[in-house]
Amino acid sequence: MTITTLARAPTTPRVARTNIRAPSARRASSAVARADRDGVIFALDFDGVVCDSVGESSLSAWKHGVELWPEVFDTPEATTAKPRVLEELRAVRPVVETGYENTTLARALLEKLDGYGVEDILNEWDQISGGLMQRWGLDRATMVEAFGRIRDDWIEEDFDGWLEPNALYPGVAEAVKRAQARSDAAVKIVTTKQGRFALAIMERMGGLVIPEEDMFSTTVSGIPKTDVLRTFGTEGKWRKIFVEDKLSTLEKVCKADDLNEWELYLVNWGYNTPEERARANANPRIKVIGVDAFINMLEAA
Known part of the structure:
Protein backbone atom coordinates (compact mmCIF):
# COMPACT_ATOMS: atom_id res chain seq x y z
CA MET A 1 0.00 0.00 0.00
CA THR A 2 1.30 3.44 -0.84
CA ILE A 3 1.20 5.78 2.10
CA THR A 4 0.29 9.36 1.28
CA THR A 5 0.52 12.41 3.49
CA LEU A 6 -2.75 14.26 3.80
CA ALA A 7 -3.06 18.02 3.69
CA ARG A 8 -2.33 19.95 6.86
CA ALA A 9 -4.03 22.96 8.35
CA PRO A 10 -2.02 26.18 8.16
CA THR A 11 -1.70 26.78 11.89
CA THR A 12 0.72 25.10 14.28
CA PRO A 13 -1.01 24.25 17.55
CA ARG A 14 0.99 23.54 20.67
CA VAL A 15 0.68 20.01 21.97
CA ALA A 16 -0.14 20.21 25.66
CA ARG A 17 2.28 18.32 27.89
CA THR A 18 -0.48 16.52 29.70
CA ASN A 19 -1.31 12.84 29.60
CA ILE A 20 -4.70 11.48 28.63
CA ARG A 21 -6.33 10.20 31.77
CA ALA A 22 -6.60 6.52 32.59
CA PRO A 23 -9.99 5.02 31.66
CA SER A 24 -12.82 4.66 34.12
CA ALA A 25 -16.11 2.82 33.79
CA ARG A 26 -18.05 6.01 34.51
CA ARG A 27 -16.26 8.04 31.83
CA ALA A 28 -16.55 5.30 29.21
CA SER A 29 -20.24 4.77 29.90
CA SER A 30 -21.05 8.46 29.55
CA ALA A 31 -19.22 8.59 26.22
CA VAL A 32 -21.06 5.59 24.87
CA ALA A 33 -24.38 7.02 26.03
CA ARG A 34 -24.12 9.68 23.33
CA ALA A 35 -25.04 7.06 20.75
CA ASP A 36 -28.41 5.33 20.41
CA ARG A 37 -29.03 2.17 22.42
CA ASP A 38 -27.99 -1.14 20.89
CA GLY A 39 -25.42 0.47 18.63
CA VAL A 40 -21.81 -0.46 17.83
CA ILE A 41 -18.58 0.44 19.61
CA PHE A 42 -15.42 0.60 17.48
CA ALA A 43 -12.24 0.39 19.57
CA LEU A 44 -9.34 1.18 17.24
CA ASP A 45 -5.62 0.95 17.81
CA PHE A 46 -3.69 3.98 16.51
CA ASP A 47 -0.19 3.06 15.31
CA GLY A 48 -0.49 0.49 12.55
CA VAL A 49 -4.26 0.90 12.16
CA VAL A 50 -4.88 4.63 11.76
CA CYS A 51 -1.31 5.92 11.38
CA ASP A 52 1.96 4.73 9.86
CA SER A 53 4.23 6.36 12.44
CA GLU A 164 6.16 14.86 8.26
CA PRO A 165 7.26 11.26 9.04
CA ASN A 166 3.73 10.41 10.24
CA ALA A 167 1.11 9.44 7.66
CA LEU A 168 -2.51 8.38 8.03
CA TYR A 169 -3.35 5.29 6.02
CA PRO A 170 -5.36 6.22 2.90
CA GLY A 171 -9.10 6.15 3.47
CA VAL A 172 -8.92 5.43 7.19
CA ALA A 173 -9.47 8.97 8.53
CA GLU A 174 -12.45 9.48 6.24
CA ALA A 175 -13.97 6.18 7.38
CA VAL A 176 -13.52 7.10 11.04
CA LYS A 177 -15.22 10.46 10.43
CA ARG A 178 -18.19 8.71 8.84
CA ALA A 179 -18.40 6.32 11.80
CA GLN A 180 -18.34 9.29 14.18
CA ALA A 181 -21.25 10.82 12.28
CA ARG A 182 -23.40 7.72 12.78
CA SER A 183 -26.07 8.02 15.45
CA ASP A 184 -25.66 4.34 16.33
CA ALA A 185 -21.86 4.21 16.69
CA ALA A 186 -19.13 5.26 19.13
CA VAL A 187 -15.45 5.41 18.12
CA LYS A 188 -12.67 4.95 20.69
CA ILE A 189 -8.93 5.14 20.11
CA VAL A 190 -7.03 2.72 22.37
CA THR A 191 -3.29 3.18 22.06
CA THR A 192 0.05 2.74 23.76
CA LYS A 193 1.11 6.09 22.28
CA GLN A 194 0.92 9.12 24.56
CA GLY A 195 -2.48 10.54 23.77
CA ARG A 196 -1.48 14.11 23.00
CA PHE A 197 0.72 12.97 20.13
CA ALA A 198 -1.98 10.79 18.56
CA LEU A 199 -4.55 13.59 18.83
CA ALA A 200 -2.22 16.09 17.15
CA ILE A 201 -1.37 13.73 14.28
CA MET A 202 -5.01 12.87 13.55
CA GLU A 203 -6.16 16.48 13.61
CA ARG A 204 -3.35 17.92 11.53
CA MET A 205 -2.74 15.10 9.06
CA GLY A 206 -6.34 14.07 8.45
CA GLY A 207 -8.65 16.67 9.97
CA LEU A 208 -9.81 13.91 12.33
CA VAL A 209 -10.90 15.26 15.71
CA ILE A 210 -11.21 12.70 18.51
CA PRO A 211 -12.68 14.04 21.77
CA GLU A 212 -10.33 13.55 24.71
CA GLU A 213 -12.90 11.34 26.43
CA ASP A 214 -12.68 8.94 23.49
CA MET A 215 -8.86 8.72 23.58
CA PHE A 216 -7.44 6.00 25.84
CA SER A 217 -3.66 6.07 26.21
CA THR A 218 -2.11 3.26 28.22
CA THR A 219 1.54 4.36 28.07
CA VAL A 220 1.87 6.17 31.38
CA SER A 221 -0.83 4.29 33.30
CA GLY A 222 0.36 0.87 32.18
CA ILE A 223 -3.27 -0.29 32.11
CA PRO A 224 -3.61 -3.20 29.66
CA LYS A 225 -5.88 -2.79 26.67
CA THR A 226 -7.94 -5.72 27.94
CA ASP A 227 -8.87 -3.65 31.01
CA VAL A 228 -9.66 -0.64 28.83
CA LEU A 229 -12.07 -2.73 26.75
CA ARG A 230 -13.86 -3.80 29.93
CA THR A 231 -14.88 -0.18 30.55
CA PHE A 232 -16.77 0.14 27.26
CA GLY A 233 -20.49 -0.52 26.89
CA THR A 234 -21.16 -1.31 30.52
CA GLU A 235 -24.75 -0.06 30.11
CA GLY A 236 -27.07 -1.41 27.45
CA LYS A 237 -26.38 -3.95 24.74
CA TRP A 238 -23.69 -3.09 22.22
CA ARG A 239 -21.97 -4.73 19.32
CA LYS A 240 -18.27 -4.41 20.19
CA ILE A 241 -15.50 -4.39 17.58
CA PHE A 242 -11.78 -4.18 18.40
CA VAL A 243 -9.32 -3.51 15.56
CA GLU A 244 -5.58 -4.02 16.11
CA ASP A 245 -2.39 -4.57 14.15
CA LYS A 246 -0.66 -6.42 17.01
CA LEU A 247 -1.63 -10.07 17.17
CA SER A 248 -0.39 -10.64 20.72
CA THR A 249 -2.84 -8.01 21.99
CA LEU A 250 -5.76 -9.76 20.30
CA GLU A 251 -4.60 -13.10 21.68
CA LYS A 252 -4.70 -11.65 25.20
CA VAL A 253 -8.32 -10.63 24.58
CA CYS A 254 -9.06 -14.18 23.41
CA LYS A 255 -7.87 -15.52 26.77
CA ALA A 256 -10.24 -13.28 28.74
CA ASP A 257 -13.59 -15.05 29.07
CA ASP A 258 -15.37 -11.83 30.05
CA LEU A 259 -14.37 -10.26 26.70
CA ASN A 260 -15.97 -12.94 24.54
CA GLU A 261 -18.50 -10.45 23.17
CA TRP A 262 -15.76 -8.50 21.38
CA GLU A 263 -15.30 -9.13 17.66
CA LEU A 264 -11.56 -9.10 16.94
CA TYR A 265 -9.90 -7.91 13.74
CA LEU A 266 -6.22 -7.89 12.73
CA VAL A 267 -5.45 -5.41 9.96
CA ASN A 268 -3.25 -6.63 7.13
CA TRP A 269 -1.62 -3.23 6.52
CA GLY A 270 -0.15 -2.65 9.98
CA TYR A 271 2.95 -3.72 11.85
CA ASN A 272 2.62 -7.48 11.73
CA THR A 273 4.33 -10.29 9.86
CA PRO A 274 3.02 -12.89 7.37
CA GLU A 275 3.53 -15.53 10.05
CA GLU A 276 1.36 -13.58 12.49
CA ARG A 277 -1.37 -13.11 9.90
CA ALA A 278 -1.33 -16.86 9.23
CA ARG A 279 -1.63 -17.52 12.96
CA ALA A 280 -4.53 -15.08 13.17
CA ASN A 281 -6.30 -16.82 10.30
CA ALA A 282 -6.07 -20.07 12.26
CA ASN A 283 -7.73 -18.49 15.30
CA PRO A 284 -11.55 -18.70 15.10
CA ARG A 285 -11.91 -15.55 17.24
CA ILE A 286 -9.81 -13.33 14.96
CA LYS A 287 -10.46 -12.15 11.42
CA VAL A 288 -7.73 -10.66 9.23
CA ILE A 289 -9.14 -7.61 7.48
CA GLY A 290 -8.01 -5.43 4.58
CA VAL A 291 -8.44 -1.68 4.31
CA ASP A 292 -11.50 -1.84 2.02
CA ALA A 293 -13.34 -4.20 4.36
CA PHE A 294 -12.31 -2.03 7.31
CA ILE A 295 -13.75 1.08 5.67
CA ASN A 296 -16.99 -0.74 4.84
CA MET A 297 -17.26 -2.02 8.41
CA LEU A 298 -16.95 1.44 9.94
CA GLU A 299 -19.62 2.74 7.59
CA ALA A 300 -22.15 -0.06 7.87
CA ALA A 301 -21.45 -2.52 10.72
Missing part, protein backbone atom coordinates in the same frame (compact mmCIF):
# COMPACT_ATOMS: atom_id res chain seq x y z
CA VAL A 54 7.34 4.21 12.22
CA GLY A 55 9.34 6.96 10.51
CA GLU A 56 8.71 9.44 13.31
CA SER A 57 9.16 6.95 16.14
CA SER A 58 12.47 5.78 14.66
CA LEU A 59 13.79 9.33 14.28
CA SER A 60 12.63 10.17 17.82
CA ALA A 61 14.48 7.09 19.05
CA TRP A 62 17.64 8.27 17.31
CA LYS A 63 17.32 11.72 18.93
CA HIS A 64 16.77 10.01 22.28
CA GLY A 65 19.85 7.87 21.71
CA VAL A 66 21.97 10.93 20.97
CA GLU A 67 20.84 12.49 24.25
CA LEU A 68 21.15 9.33 26.34
CA TRP A 69 24.36 7.92 24.87
CA PRO A 70 26.18 10.63 22.91
CA GLU A 71 29.36 8.58 22.92
CA VAL A 72 27.48 5.91 20.92
CA PHE A 73 25.09 7.89 18.70
CA ASP A 74 26.84 11.24 18.22
CA THR A 75 29.81 9.95 16.24
CA PRO A 76 30.77 9.92 12.55
CA GLU A 77 30.45 6.13 12.52
CA ALA A 78 26.92 6.30 13.92
CA THR A 79 25.92 8.94 11.39
CA THR A 80 27.12 6.66 8.60
CA ALA A 81 25.15 3.73 10.03
CA LYS A 82 21.97 5.75 10.68
CA PRO A 83 20.16 4.88 7.39
CA ARG A 84 20.75 1.16 8.04
CA VAL A 85 19.48 1.43 11.61
CA LEU A 86 16.34 3.33 10.57
CA GLU A 87 15.59 0.70 7.93
CA GLU A 88 16.04 -2.09 10.47
CA LEU A 89 13.82 -0.29 12.99
CA ARG A 90 11.04 -0.39 10.41
CA ALA A 91 11.66 -4.12 9.94
CA VAL A 92 11.37 -4.86 13.67
CA ARG A 93 8.43 -2.50 14.28
CA PRO A 94 5.98 -5.43 14.76
CA VAL A 95 7.50 -6.17 18.19
CA VAL A 96 7.28 -2.63 19.56
CA GLU A 97 4.49 -1.89 22.03
CA THR A 98 5.66 1.44 23.48
CA GLY A 99 7.73 4.14 21.78
CA TYR A 100 10.74 4.10 24.09
CA GLU A 101 11.49 0.51 23.06
CA ASN A 102 12.66 1.94 19.75
CA THR A 103 15.53 3.62 21.60
CA THR A 104 16.90 0.39 23.04
CA LEU A 105 16.36 -1.35 19.72
CA ALA A 106 18.21 1.44 17.91
CA ARG A 107 21.28 0.99 20.09
CA ALA A 108 21.21 -2.80 19.81
CA LEU A 109 20.98 -2.56 16.02
CA LEU A 110 23.58 0.22 15.78
CA GLU A 111 26.09 -1.78 17.80
CA LYS A 112 25.09 -5.06 16.11
CA LEU A 113 24.80 -6.76 19.48
CA ASP A 114 25.06 -10.52 19.37
CA GLY A 115 21.59 -12.08 19.59
CA TYR A 116 19.84 -8.86 18.58
CA GLY A 117 19.73 -9.06 14.82
CA VAL A 118 16.50 -8.33 12.98
CA GLU A 119 15.42 -11.99 12.89
CA ASP A 120 16.38 -12.52 16.54
CA ILE A 121 14.27 -9.53 17.55
CA LEU A 122 11.27 -10.57 15.47
CA ASN A 123 11.33 -14.15 16.73
CA GLU A 124 12.44 -13.78 20.36
CA TRP A 125 11.61 -10.26 21.51
CA ASP A 126 9.51 -11.37 24.49
CA GLN A 127 12.50 -13.30 25.81
CA ILE A 128 15.28 -10.80 25.05
CA SER A 129 13.70 -7.36 25.48
CA GLY A 130 14.30 -7.16 29.23
CA GLY A 131 17.98 -7.88 28.72
CA LEU A 132 18.55 -4.54 27.02
CA MET A 133 16.96 -2.57 29.87
CA GLN A 134 19.10 -4.44 32.40
CA ARG A 135 22.23 -4.15 30.27
CA TRP A 136 22.07 -0.35 30.30
CA GLY A 137 20.47 0.16 33.73
CA LEU A 138 17.22 1.62 32.41
CA ASP A 139 13.73 1.73 33.92
CA ARG A 140 10.42 2.00 32.10
CA ALA A 141 9.02 5.12 33.77
CA THR A 142 12.14 7.17 33.08
CA MET A 143 12.32 5.99 29.47
CA VAL A 144 8.64 6.79 28.86
CA GLU A 145 9.07 10.30 30.27
CA ALA A 146 12.27 10.95 28.33
CA PHE A 147 10.90 9.65 25.04
CA GLY A 148 7.83 11.87 25.41
CA ARG A 149 10.03 14.86 26.20
CA ILE A 150 12.14 14.22 23.08
CA ARG A 151 8.94 14.40 21.03
CA ASP A 152 7.73 17.49 22.88
CA ASP A 153 11.00 19.29 22.19
CA TRP A 154 10.90 18.31 18.52
CA ILE A 155 7.31 19.53 18.24
CA GLU A 156 8.15 22.89 19.82
CA GLU A 157 11.19 23.37 17.61
CA ASP A 158 9.76 22.08 14.33
CA PHE A 159 6.12 20.96 14.42
CA ASP A 160 5.87 20.39 10.67
CA GLY A 161 9.12 18.43 10.73
CA TRP A 162 7.75 16.19 13.47
CA LEU A 163 4.50 15.64 11.59
Whole structure:
Protein backbone atom coordinates (compact mmCIF):
# COMPACT_ATOMS: atom_id res chain seq x y z
CA MET A 1 0.00 0.00 0.00
CA THR A 2 1.30 3.44 -0.84
CA ILE A 3 1.20 5.78 2.10
CA THR A 4 0.29 9.36 1.28
CA THR A 5 0.52 12.41 3.49
CA LEU A 6 -2.75 14.26 3.80
CA ALA A 7 -3.06 18.02 3.69
CA ARG A 8 -2.33 19.95 6.86
CA ALA A 9 -4.03 22.96 8.35
CA PRO A 10 -2.02 26.18 8.16
CA THR A 11 -1.70 26.78 11.89
CA THR A 12 0.72 25.10 14.28
CA PRO A 13 -1.01 24.25 17.55
CA ARG A 14 0.99 23.54 20.67
CA VAL A 15 0.68 20.01 21.97
CA ALA A 16 -0.14 20.21 25.66
CA ARG A 17 2.28 18.32 27.89
CA THR A 18 -0.48 16.52 29.70
CA ASN A 19 -1.31 12.84 29.60
CA ILE A 20 -4.70 11.48 28.63
CA ARG A 21 -6.33 10.20 31.77
CA ALA A 22 -6.60 6.52 32.59
CA PRO A 23 -9.99 5.02 31.66
CA SER A 24 -12.82 4.66 34.12
CA ALA A 25 -16.11 2.82 33.79
CA ARG A 26 -18.05 6.01 34.51
CA ARG A 27 -16.26 8.04 31.83
CA ALA A 28 -16.55 5.30 29.21
CA SER A 29 -20.24 4.77 29.90
CA SER A 30 -21.05 8.46 29.55
CA ALA A 31 -19.22 8.59 26.22
CA VAL A 32 -21.06 5.59 24.87
CA ALA A 33 -24.38 7.02 26.03
CA ARG A 34 -24.12 9.68 23.33
CA ALA A 35 -25.04 7.06 20.75
CA ASP A 36 -28.41 5.33 20.41
CA ARG A 37 -29.03 2.17 22.42
CA ASP A 38 -27.99 -1.14 20.89
CA GLY A 39 -25.42 0.47 18.63
CA VAL A 40 -21.81 -0.46 17.83
CA ILE A 41 -18.58 0.44 19.61
CA PHE A 42 -15.42 0.60 17.48
CA ALA A 43 -12.24 0.39 19.57
CA LEU A 44 -9.34 1.18 17.24
CA ASP A 45 -5.62 0.95 17.81
CA PHE A 46 -3.69 3.98 16.51
CA ASP A 47 -0.19 3.06 15.31
CA GLY A 48 -0.49 0.49 12.55
CA VAL A 49 -4.26 0.90 12.16
CA VAL A 50 -4.88 4.63 11.76
CA CYS A 51 -1.31 5.92 11.38
CA ASP A 52 1.96 4.73 9.86
CA SER A 53 4.23 6.36 12.44
CA VAL A 54 7.34 4.21 12.22
CA GLY A 55 9.34 6.96 10.51
CA GLU A 56 8.71 9.44 13.31
CA SER A 57 9.16 6.95 16.14
CA SER A 58 12.47 5.78 14.66
CA LEU A 59 13.79 9.33 14.28
CA SER A 60 12.63 10.17 17.82
CA ALA A 61 14.48 7.09 19.05
CA TRP A 62 17.64 8.27 17.31
CA LYS A 63 17.32 11.72 18.93
CA HIS A 64 16.77 10.01 22.28
CA GLY A 65 19.85 7.87 21.71
CA VAL A 66 21.97 10.93 20.97
CA GLU A 67 20.84 12.49 24.25
CA LEU A 68 21.15 9.33 26.34
CA TRP A 69 24.36 7.92 24.87
CA PRO A 70 26.18 10.63 22.91
CA GLU A 71 29.36 8.58 22.92
CA VAL A 72 27.48 5.91 20.92
CA PHE A 73 25.09 7.89 18.70
CA ASP A 74 26.84 11.24 18.22
CA THR A 75 29.81 9.95 16.24
CA PRO A 76 30.77 9.92 12.55
CA GLU A 77 30.45 6.13 12.52
CA ALA A 78 26.92 6.30 13.92
CA THR A 79 25.92 8.94 11.39
CA THR A 80 27.12 6.66 8.60
CA ALA A 81 25.15 3.73 10.03
CA LYS A 82 21.97 5.75 10.68
CA PRO A 83 20.16 4.88 7.39
CA ARG A 84 20.75 1.16 8.04
CA VAL A 85 19.48 1.43 11.61
CA LEU A 86 16.34 3.33 10.57
CA GLU A 87 15.59 0.70 7.93
CA GLU A 88 16.04 -2.09 10.47
CA LEU A 89 13.82 -0.29 12.99
CA ARG A 90 11.04 -0.39 10.41
CA ALA A 91 11.66 -4.12 9.94
CA VAL A 92 11.37 -4.86 13.67
CA ARG A 93 8.43 -2.50 14.28
CA PRO A 94 5.98 -5.43 14.76
CA VAL A 95 7.50 -6.17 18.19
CA VAL A 96 7.28 -2.63 19.56
CA GLU A 97 4.49 -1.89 22.03
CA THR A 98 5.66 1.44 23.48
CA GLY A 99 7.73 4.14 21.78
CA TYR A 100 10.74 4.10 24.09
CA GLU A 101 11.49 0.51 23.06
CA ASN A 102 12.66 1.94 19.75
CA THR A 103 15.53 3.62 21.60
CA THR A 104 16.90 0.39 23.04
CA LEU A 105 16.36 -1.35 19.72
CA ALA A 106 18.21 1.44 17.91
CA ARG A 107 21.28 0.99 20.09
CA ALA A 108 21.21 -2.80 19.81
CA LEU A 109 20.98 -2.56 16.02
CA LEU A 110 23.58 0.22 15.78
CA GLU A 111 26.09 -1.78 17.80
CA LYS A 112 25.09 -5.06 16.11
CA LEU A 113 24.80 -6.76 19.48
CA ASP A 114 25.06 -10.52 19.37
CA GLY A 115 21.59 -12.08 19.59
CA TYR A 116 19.84 -8.86 18.58
CA GLY A 117 19.73 -9.06 14.82
CA VAL A 118 16.50 -8.33 12.98
CA GLU A 119 15.42 -11.99 12.89
CA ASP A 120 16.38 -12.52 16.54
CA ILE A 121 14.27 -9.53 17.55
CA LEU A 122 11.27 -10.57 15.47
CA ASN A 123 11.33 -14.15 16.73
CA GLU A 124 12.44 -13.78 20.36
CA TRP A 125 11.61 -10.26 21.51
CA ASP A 126 9.51 -11.37 24.49
CA GLN A 127 12.50 -13.30 25.81
CA ILE A 128 15.28 -10.80 25.05
CA SER A 129 13.70 -7.36 25.48
CA GLY A 130 14.30 -7.16 29.23
CA GLY A 131 17.98 -7.88 28.72
CA LEU A 132 18.55 -4.54 27.02
CA MET A 133 16.96 -2.57 29.87
CA GLN A 134 19.10 -4.44 32.40
CA ARG A 135 22.23 -4.15 30.27
CA TRP A 136 22.07 -0.35 30.30
CA GLY A 137 20.47 0.16 33.73
CA LEU A 138 17.22 1.62 32.41
CA ASP A 139 13.73 1.73 33.92
CA ARG A 140 10.42 2.00 32.10
CA ALA A 141 9.02 5.12 33.77
CA THR A 142 12.14 7.17 33.08
CA MET A 143 12.32 5.99 29.47
CA VAL A 144 8.64 6.79 28.86
CA GLU A 145 9.07 10.30 30.27
CA ALA A 146 12.27 10.95 28.33
CA PHE A 147 10.90 9.65 25.04
CA GLY A 148 7.83 11.87 25.41
CA ARG A 149 10.03 14.86 26.20
CA ILE A 150 12.14 14.22 23.08
CA ARG A 151 8.94 14.40 21.03
CA ASP A 152 7.73 17.49 22.88
CA ASP A 153 11.00 19.29 22.19
CA TRP A 154 10.90 18.31 18.52
CA ILE A 155 7.31 19.53 18.24
CA GLU A 156 8.15 22.89 19.82
CA GLU A 157 11.19 23.37 17.61
CA ASP A 158 9.76 22.08 14.33
CA PHE A 159 6.12 20.96 14.42
CA ASP A 160 5.87 20.39 10.67
CA GLY A 161 9.12 18.43 10.73
CA TRP A 162 7.75 16.19 13.47
CA LEU A 163 4.50 15.64 11.59
CA GLU A 164 6.16 14.86 8.26
CA PRO A 165 7.26 11.26 9.04
CA ASN A 166 3.73 10.41 10.24
CA ALA A 167 1.11 9.44 7.66
CA LEU A 168 -2.51 8.38 8.03
CA TYR A 169 -3.35 5.29 6.02
CA PRO A 170 -5.36 6.22 2.90
CA GLY A 171 -9.10 6.15 3.47
CA VAL A 172 -8.92 5.43 7.19
CA ALA A 173 -9.47 8.97 8.53
CA GLU A 174 -12.45 9.48 6.24
CA ALA A 175 -13.97 6.18 7.38
CA VAL A 176 -13.52 7.10 11.04
CA LYS A 177 -15.22 10.46 10.43
CA ARG A 178 -18.19 8.71 8.84
CA ALA A 179 -18.40 6.32 11.80
CA GLN A 180 -18.34 9.29 14.18
CA ALA A 181 -21.25 10.82 12.28
CA ARG A 182 -23.40 7.72 12.78
CA SER A 183 -26.07 8.02 15.45
CA ASP A 184 -25.66 4.34 16.33
CA ALA A 185 -21.86 4.21 16.69
CA ALA A 186 -19.13 5.26 19.13
CA VAL A 187 -15.45 5.41 18.12
CA LYS A 188 -12.67 4.95 20.69
CA ILE A 189 -8.93 5.14 20.11
CA VAL A 190 -7.03 2.72 22.37
CA THR A 191 -3.29 3.18 22.06
CA THR A 192 0.05 2.74 23.76
CA LYS A 193 1.11 6.09 22.28
CA GLN A 194 0.92 9.12 24.56
CA GLY A 195 -2.48 10.54 23.77
CA ARG A 196 -1.48 14.11 23.00
CA PHE A 197 0.72 12.97 20.13
CA ALA A 198 -1.98 10.79 18.56
CA LEU A 199 -4.55 13.59 18.83
CA ALA A 200 -2.22 16.09 17.15
CA ILE A 201 -1.37 13.73 14.28
CA MET A 202 -5.01 12.87 13.55
CA GLU A 203 -6.16 16.48 13.61
CA ARG A 204 -3.35 17.92 11.53
CA MET A 205 -2.74 15.10 9.06
CA GLY A 206 -6.34 14.07 8.45
CA GLY A 207 -8.65 16.67 9.97
CA LEU A 208 -9.81 13.91 12.33
CA VAL A 209 -10.90 15.26 15.71
CA ILE A 210 -11.21 12.70 18.51
CA PRO A 211 -12.68 14.04 21.77
CA GLU A 212 -10.33 13.55 24.71
CA GLU A 213 -12.90 11.34 26.43
CA ASP A 214 -12.68 8.94 23.49
CA MET A 215 -8.86 8.72 23.58
CA PHE A 216 -7.44 6.00 25.84
CA SER A 217 -3.66 6.07 26.21
CA THR A 218 -2.11 3.26 28.22
CA THR A 219 1.54 4.36 28.07
CA VAL A 220 1.87 6.17 31.38
CA SER A 221 -0.83 4.29 33.30
CA GLY A 222 0.36 0.87 32.18
CA ILE A 223 -3.27 -0.29 32.11
CA PRO A 224 -3.61 -3.20 29.66
CA LYS A 225 -5.88 -2.79 26.67
CA THR A 226 -7.94 -5.72 27.94
CA ASP A 227 -8.87 -3.65 31.01
CA VAL A 228 -9.66 -0.64 28.83
CA LEU A 229 -12.07 -2.73 26.75
CA ARG A 230 -13.86 -3.80 29.93
CA THR A 231 -14.88 -0.18 30.55
CA PHE A 232 -16.77 0.14 27.26
CA GLY A 233 -20.49 -0.52 26.89
CA THR A 234 -21.16 -1.31 30.52
CA GLU A 235 -24.75 -0.06 30.11
CA GLY A 236 -27.07 -1.41 27.45
CA LYS A 237 -26.38 -3.95 24.74
CA TRP A 238 -23.69 -3.09 22.22
CA ARG A 239 -21.97 -4.73 19.32
CA LYS A 240 -18.27 -4.41 20.19
CA ILE A 241 -15.50 -4.39 17.58
CA PHE A 242 -11.78 -4.18 18.40
CA VAL A 243 -9.32 -3.51 15.56
CA GLU A 244 -5.58 -4.02 16.11
CA ASP A 245 -2.39 -4.57 14.15
CA LYS A 246 -0.66 -6.42 17.01
CA LEU A 247 -1.63 -10.07 17.17
CA SER A 248 -0.39 -10.64 20.72
CA THR A 249 -2.84 -8.01 21.99
CA LEU A 250 -5.76 -9.76 20.30
CA GLU A 251 -4.60 -13.10 21.68
CA LYS A 252 -4.70 -11.65 25.20
CA VAL A 253 -8.32 -10.63 24.58
CA CYS A 254 -9.06 -14.18 23.41
CA LYS A 255 -7.87 -15.52 26.77
CA ALA A 256 -10.24 -13.28 28.74
CA ASP A 257 -13.59 -15.05 29.07
CA ASP A 258 -15.37 -11.83 30.05
CA LEU A 259 -14.37 -10.26 26.70
CA ASN A 260 -15.97 -12.94 24.54
CA GLU A 261 -18.50 -10.45 23.17
CA TRP A 262 -15.76 -8.50 21.38
CA GLU A 263 -15.30 -9.13 17.66
CA LEU A 264 -11.56 -9.10 16.94
CA TYR A 265 -9.90 -7.91 13.74
CA LEU A 266 -6.22 -7.89 12.73
CA VAL A 267 -5.45 -5.41 9.96
CA ASN A 268 -3.25 -6.63 7.13
CA TRP A 269 -1.62 -3.23 6.52
CA GLY A 270 -0.15 -2.65 9.98
CA TYR A 271 2.95 -3.72 11.85
CA ASN A 272 2.62 -7.48 11.73
CA THR A 273 4.33 -10.29 9.86
CA PRO A 274 3.02 -12.89 7.37
CA GLU A 275 3.53 -15.53 10.05
CA GLU A 276 1.36 -13.58 12.49
CA ARG A 277 -1.37 -13.11 9.90
CA ALA A 278 -1.33 -16.86 9.23
CA ARG A 279 -1.63 -17.52 12.96
CA ALA A 280 -4.53 -15.08 13.17
CA ASN A 281 -6.30 -16.82 10.30
CA ALA A 282 -6.07 -20.07 12.26
CA ASN A 283 -7.73 -18.49 15.30
CA PRO A 284 -11.55 -18.70 15.10
CA ARG A 285 -11.91 -15.55 17.24
CA ILE A 286 -9.81 -13.33 14.96
CA LYS A 287 -10.46 -12.15 11.42
CA VAL A 288 -7.73 -10.66 9.23
CA ILE A 289 -9.14 -7.61 7.48
CA GLY A 290 -8.01 -5.43 4.58
CA VAL A 291 -8.44 -1.68 4.31
CA ASP A 292 -11.50 -1.84 2.02
CA ALA A 293 -13.34 -4.20 4.36
CA PHE A 294 -12.31 -2.03 7.31
CA ILE A 295 -13.75 1.08 5.67
CA ASN A 296 -16.99 -0.74 4.84
CA MET A 297 -17.26 -2.02 8.41
CA LEU A 298 -16.95 1.44 9.94
CA GLU A 299 -19.62 2.74 7.59
CA ALA A 300 -22.15 -0.06 7.87
CA ALA A 301 -21.45 -2.52 10.72
